[in-house]
Amino acid sequence: MLERPKKNDCLLHLQQTIVADLLLETEALRLTPTRIAHHDIDPSAPISPYFLDLSRMSTSSARQEIANAFSLTMFGVRTDLLAPIPLTAVPFVTTLSDNTGIPLIIPRTEKKTHGGRGAINGIYQRGQKVILFDDVMTRGTSKELPIFLLEGAGLEITSIIVLIDREEGGMERFQKMGFDVRAFLKISDLLTYYEHTGQIPENALRPIWTYLFNL
16 A cells, blocks of 8 residues: 655655656646546546646756656666657657667557567667666556567566656566566655645645545
8 A cells, every 4th residue: 555655755866856846847747637548448447636748848958857867767777778668758768878878779569560670660689688668657558568579579678667656556567577667756755745845735736645545
């Protein structure tokens, strides 16, 4: 069960506060009841009281900050390749690839193929290690096809990294499958940060806390 962080338990480091502030400045985080991708599978699921749209973080400076966040999160992970899940994560991981010199490949999730080189854009060799990136983790459904394509091409996924964990079970699901799964931020820590810094009043955050506790 999700436990609400105490003030002293959710101190964010500098890069986390930069990203948290950018989410509000760009309106990438909106407190609006929204149907999310999971509703395509389970239409009866509760409506989310908030929406994350990282495509709004489109300036070069914002892309750089997200790339920095990903760089911190992947620390210690050995990899030969970086693989963003289209479409939202692509510009952030492209910047990360430019910064680190690690080559980029992109699984073509718009085509339901059975793997192979035609299913992945970029140059790679069987046996290479790859980190899979996405913007958020909810239930993890959107990760299934990219994992299938990458593993079907003979690549080893060393980690799955997301910017924000919505804390709806996806992280735990992939951990049980044996993956190293990492999130730069958790939604509960973001909410606590906004409340304690006064950027969002407590009463505005209450529906999100209720949603999370009732999952």
